[in-house]
Amino acid sequence: MMNSESLPSNKENDSPLSIQEKESYKEVIETIGMSAEFILTNAVDSVLHIGRDGTIIKLNSIASAILGYEKTELSGKNIFSLIPVDYHFFIKARVPCSPEDGENEICCSKTEELFLLRFPDSDGVLNSYECIIFPYTEDDKVSFFLNMWIPDHSKNELFNKLKEAQGNYEALTETITEAVIMVDESFQILYANTSCKRVFGYSRDELIGSPFAMLFPAEVFSRYSSEFKKYFYMDSQEDQTVKKELEVLGRSKNRGVSPLEISFGNSRELEQRTIICIIRDISQRKNVERKLRYLAYHDKLTELGNRDLFHTDIEEFFRVYKSHQQLCGALLFLDLDGFKQVNDTLGHQAGDMLLISTAKRLRGLLRESDMIYRFGGDEFVILITKLNKQSDVELICRKILQVIQRSYNFEKNRQSHKVNIGVSIGVALLPNHGNDEETVTRQADLAMYKSKESGKNRFTIFSEELTLSAQNKWLIDQGLKTALVNQEMFLLYQPIVDKSGNISGVEALIRWNHPDQGLISPDEFIPSAEESGLIIPIGRWVLEHALLDIKELNRIMNRDLYVSANVSTRQLMAPDFPEIVDRAIKRSGIKLKNLRLELTESFIMESPDHSITVLEKLKEDHPGLKIVIDDFGKGYSSLHYLSRLPVDVIKIDRSFIKEIPADNNRKVINSIINLATSLDLGIVAEGIETEEQRDYPPLNSCQYMQGYLFSKPLTYKELLKFLNS
The missing domain is CATH 3.30.70.270 (Reverse transcriptase/Diguanylate cyclase domain)
Structure with a gap:
């Protein structure tokens, strides 16, 4: 290192000094006690004088020439700001301790070890140098000399590459938490970082030189060994058939089997190929994934x-x-x-x-x-x-x-x-x-x-019939949206007679004349209207037109007939239903005693308390208006609710009338009539089609009857003619 005859040099073959010669510099420096300036001036190699914090104090002319900088460009700069981060570890690991460091201060023991360093020239191009660090103390201040040589590639190319690769691995692998393992083609472990202890429970010394197979269950390694071999030549897999990561089961020293994720890289520069395995224990991640998958694919309430x-x-x-x-x-x-x-x-x-x-x-x-x-x-x-x-x-x-x-x-x-x-x-x-x-x-x-x-x-x-039915329902659903606007809906009126056969009132029945399908039964379109909510505007239209028609009919015929209009559950549940009824009454000017609202028993029992509240308000606001329960006996109303409902009339369901004169049917009809009589309710027998049904003795207590025996449903004009006759 010194330009002195007393120091060894190796000028004869114009090659760098041997490691033994370089090692002797430290002894000479310590023996002679040279000053820093003397060392820099007489050195025959590139030398940088550097403080413990990395600041370049001074450099010699050879260093200036080799590195491609003026001395002033480097003096005062921090070496850690110049070299790649990957190489910081090599210098920090060799910085000597200071006398001020306490006895408990841990000092590095790699001060005199040879290492490779990448240093940029003034154009930013990284060059490789062989280096050694010598500690230096002056006035109790500790610093060090960084001695740098250009490697002799002609004689030591493989050595230099190995040293550089080793340095890179060491720097990188010791800064990450994953296990890093280098494996040769015979699946022997060449290198392991300290994180392997956390992942596998084995120390570095236990792993290096051991078979890679020890880290896996035997059947797992046997299954994946051929897959592992592909990674030695991954650079030739241009079709990208090799996955970048593998998930396999690994075996640790103490914890048994756990899932691992392995990322691979290989060495393409060495004569003997190796692969670098970055290994992560993904047990926690797998548990989280399982929980997230369960939550994503299961109903929280029922699991x-x-x-x-x-x-x-x-x-x-x-x-x-x-x-x-x-x-x-x-x-x-x-x-x-x-x-x-x-x-x-x-x-x-x-x-x-x-x-x-x-x-x-x-x-x-x-x-x-x-x-x-x-x-x-x-x-x-x-x-x-x-x-x-x-x-x-x-x-x-x-x-x-x-x-x-x-x-x-x-x-x-x-x-x-x-x-x-x-x-x-x-x-x-x-x-x-x-x-x-x-x-x-x-x-x-x-x-x-x-x-x-x-x-x-x-x-x-x-069955295929259901598809045809669904298609028909779809056509009905679509047509309902414009049926009122296109005036396709119309009303029929079926007379209701008293015991003497005189007409007391009529029931308003809606019909739909579809432009393509013709006349559609209410049994077909009313459920669709209920489901879609269109029953509310349809029901409003029925109520308004029925009241106007009966008011006009009573005026023309000088009669006092009532009209009975059907109300669905959806209408009754609408918040503005009382206002709709109120507007229809005021608009028509009908007498309140001439209006009856019909609700089916099953509709009322879907929400009995709400039904009672709404009906009571309607009767309170419109004294004289009557409430009729249609299809009575077909539903499941309890006596408790029936006694509370503000009902005036019940209609015996037509299914019971149809079974006349069956004995069991007689008992049911008698029970319904007795119940209605005890509650002081009017009774209508609907569905009367024969004289036998009309004259059936249990029906003598009914005030009203309705059915085809008396009249089919009629248009407004037909009803006028019927009344005249």
Whole structure:
């Protein structure tokens, strides 16, 4: 290092000094006690004098020439701001301790070790240098000399590359928390960082020289060893068939088996190829992923699968079916009957408990291979993946009906409540009724709605007739939107007679003359109007026109007939229904005694308390207006509610009249008449079509009768002629 005959040099072959010669510099410096200035002036190599904080105090002329800087450009700069971050570790690991450092201060022991350093020239181009650090103390201030040589590539190329690679690995791997392992082509571990202890429980010394296979269960390493080998030549995989990461099971020293994620890189410059494995323990991540997946694919309330899981499962079913044509299954759509009443009466907490109990009942009934989902509200879906014949699914549906019909018991406010509900089921057979998710869900949904329309608490297996029915319903739904505007709706009036056969009033009946489908029955379009909410404007139109017509008819005929107008549940539940009735009465100027509002028994019992409140207000605001319960005996009203309802008249349902003169039917009719008489209610027998029905003795107590025996429904003009005759 010194330009002195007393110091060794190696000028004869014009090559850098040997490591042994460089090591002797430290002894000379310590022996002679040279000053920093003397060392810089007499050095034959590039030398930088650097403070412990990395500040370049001074450099010699050789360093200035080799590095490509003027001395003033480097003096005062911090070496850590010049060299790449990856190389900071090498210098910091070799900075000598200061006398001020306490006894407990940990000092590095790599001061005299040779290392490689990348240093930029004045143009920013990085060059490689072989370096060694010598400590230097002057006036109790510790600093160091950084001696730099250009490596002799002709003699030590492999050595230099190995040293540089080793330095890079050491710097990088000790700054990260993942385990880093270098493996050769025989799967021997060449290098391991200290983080391997945290991931695998093995120290560096235990790993280096050991087989890579020790970090995996035997069957896992056997399965993936051929995959690992691909990473030694990953640079040649231009088609990118090799994954950048692998997820495998690893084996630690103490904790057993855990999931790992391994990222790979390889050395392309060495004669013997190696791969670098960056290994992460992903146990926690997998646990989080499992929890998130469960939350994403399951209903929080019932813990059943949700729509997303159903989508995944049924897609898998059809995928398997493509290769196993003998596979058969079924899709069941379930909708609870009466769930809304439980929610409205007992509250949402009771409704939630009912849903949870229903989920448990279904789980206990079905096989492990059958999958259950909740789509929201009271809708459940069952995917049956193994089915031998159609009769099997019919048996399953019957069992579901039985298990849901069992009473549900709830505690609310320390009171026990017993609830009974039903379930409507729609069935699509797989793949008979479709071989894709969209088709079979639509078919099962159609079948379920058919069960609802057919009286609920039953199951329906899809048929093509349901598709035609659905298409017809769609046409009706679309046509309803413009039916009133296009004046396609009209009213008919069916006379209601007293005991003497004189006409006392009429019932207003709406009809629809569709431009394409012709005359459509109310039984077809009223449910659609209810479902869409269009029943509210339609009901308002009926009420207004019926009142105007009866007012005009009474004026022309000098009569005092009443008109009975039907009111649906949706109308009664509308907040502005009392105002609608009030406006219709005022607009027509009709006498209040000439107006009757008809509500079916089942409609009223959907929300009895609300019905009572609204009807009481109507009668209070309009004294003389009468309320009629239509289809009485067909619903399930209790005496408690019936006694509270502000009702004036009941109509015996036509189904009982049709069964005359059956003995059992006589008992039912007598019971209804006795009940109405005890409550001081008027009675109308509707559906009278024969003289036998008219003269049936139990009906002698009825004040009014209505039916085709007396008159069919008539238009306004036909009604005028009928009254005149």
